[in-house]
Amino acid sequence: MKVFVLNAGSSSVKFKLFSTEKWTVLASGMVENIFESISTVYFDSKKGQYQHQEKIDNHTEAVVLLVKMLVSHQIISSFDELTAAGHRVVHGGGLFYKPTLISHEVISQIESLEPLAPLHNHANLEGIRATQTLIGNLPQVAVFDTAFHHTMPPYAYRYALPNFLYDTLGVRRYGFHGTSHHYVAKQTAGAMGKKLETLNLITLHLGNGASVCAIRGGKSIDTSMGMTPLEGLVMGSRSGDIDPGIIFYLLRHTQMNAGEIEKMLNTESGLKGIAGTNDMRLIEERIDRKDPSAMLAMEIFVHRIVKYIGAYATILGRLDALVFTGGIGEHSAKTREAICAKLTLLGVQIDTHLNTQNNTLCRSIHDPGSKITLWVTPTDEELSIAKETVQVINRR
Ligand code: ADP
Numbered sequence: 110m111k112v113f114v115l116n117a118g119s120s121s122v123k124f125k126l127f128s129t130e131k132w133t134v135l136a137s138g139m140v141e142n143i144f145e146s147i148s149t150v151y152f153d154s155k156k157g158q159y160q161h162q163e164k165i166d167n168h169t170e171a172v173v174l175l176v177k178m179l180v181s182h183q184i185i186s187s188f189d190e191l192t193a194a195g196h197r198v199v200h201g202g203g204l205f206y207k208p209t210l211i212s213h214e215v216i217s218q219i220e221s222l223e224p225l226a227p228l229h230n231h232a233n234l235e236g237i238r239a240t241q242t243l244i245g246n247l248p249q250v251a252v253f254d255t256a257f258h259h260t261m262p263p264y265a266y267r268y269a270l271p272n273f274l275y276d277t278l279g280v281r282r283y284g285f286h287g288t289s290h291h292y293v294a295k296q297t298a299g300a301m302g303k304k305l306e307t308l309n310l311i312t313l314h315l316g317n318g319a320s321v322c323a324i325r326g327g328k329s330i331d332t333s334m335g336m337t338p339l340e341g342l343v344m345g346s347r348s349g350d351i352d353p354g355i356i357f358y359l360l361r362h363t364q365m366n367a368g369e370i371e372k373m374l375n376t377e378s379g380l381k382g383i384a385g386t387n388d389m390r391l392i393e394e395r396i397d398r399k400d401p402s403a404m405l406a407m408e409i410f411v412h413r414i415v416k417y418i419g420a421y422a423t424i425l426g427r428l429d430a431l432v433f434t435g436g437i438g439e440h441s442a443k444t445r446e447a448i449c450a451k452l453t454l455l456g457v458q459i460d461t462h463l464n465t466q467n468n469t470l471c472r473s474i475h476d477p478g479s480k481i482t483l484w485v486t487p488t489d490e491e492l493s494i495a496k497e498t499v500q501v502i503n504r505r
Pocket residue numbers: 315316317318345387388389390391393435436437440441442
């Protein structure tokens with residue numbers, strides 16, 4: 110079977126084509142900077158890497174281009190070879206708790222959730238519609254970023270706001286990155302030789318977006334992102350937690366309107382707001398040169414993570430493993446070391462040699478004396494979506 114997985118973000122579209130035999134990637138690629146004056150198209154297969162630039166005005170054009178490249182690059186001879194398409198859908202709101210076969214009704218329901226994640230759900234829907242237009246009879250499955258967190262108890266997902274906001278508008282915490290948190294939890298349990306149901310874990314997805322999840326017996330019981338992906342940790346360009354009073358202060362005392370403040374909190378804040386860049390590699394280079402704003406950005410980033418770990422360890426009561434994933438979590442030994450250095454109360458001891466080894470596999474980085482095991486577990490949201498898609502198709 111060949112399964113096509115699409116991950117349509119706010120200004121990019123990524124895809125991977127899997128063969129379900131040994132889950133090999135037959136081709137992958139992306140279109141970056143959609144809507145800009147010039148977009149970049151990447152396409153990768155065992156035949157080689159390919160890249161070109163052209164103007165791509167919307168997600169539909171990007172999806173059509175990538176899918177047609179599968180044929181023009183002779184990865185498949187026709188669309189008939191595809192068994193199914195899996196789509197990452199960011200917000201499942203209170204409607205979707207598991208991967209779902211896409212129908213007209215499901216599309217309308219995802220559409221109804223657009224106000225909760227306007228940029229993301231709209232892009233995801235364009236990806237679904239473009240695939241449908243191109244390959245009409247292909248079964249499609251939506252895999253929701255929020256779904257894994259539906260096991261959070263009400264005291265974790267409710268905000269202390271008047272009830273009607275929850276009852277009539279769905280104002281509650283949903284959490285995101287669920288596919289990644291669940292995937293790395295399963296992978297880590299496998300590497301530990303334990304059943305996920307027996308473990309208490311904290312998973313840290315640290316990329317441009319960043320979130321932390323408390324997992325008890327394989328189920329999410331709390332996570333740092335909330336009603337939107339803006340809550341929680343300091344991120345590449347998102348503020349994470351702030352005093353909501355700041356927004357009213359800015360509305361009253363500056364010329365900024367609500368839309369401008371929202372944009373600033375999402376795209377001009379976080380690491381970028383403090384250090385001027387959201388690229389952790391550049392921040393690390395500047396820290397080596399003792400650059401004060403880069404050092405402060407890292408300190409704020411780490412401080413927030415450590416606060417969440419302390420809180421989640423307390424909620425879990427017992428902690429078996431701390432798992433790092435995402436671009437920063439997988440590749441920044443400095444960040445992992447800085448976080449673990451502040452967790453002595455929990456008896457965390459990192460092995461600095463293991464921590465700095467270059468390795469792309471799931472691996473442990475704790476000292477034998479550590480009370481909590483430490484893991485670097487590469488995430489693979491597309492693979493996870495492909496596997497979930499096949500399960501849904503096989504259940505039909
Ligand atoms: P996204 O959320 O967009 O998928 P990623 O998971 O790719 O983001 O993470 C991007 C972040 O990972 C950036 O801050 C980038 O600088 C950081 N990163 C990637 N590789 C390294 C590395 N070798 N060392 C430190 N940081 C890295």
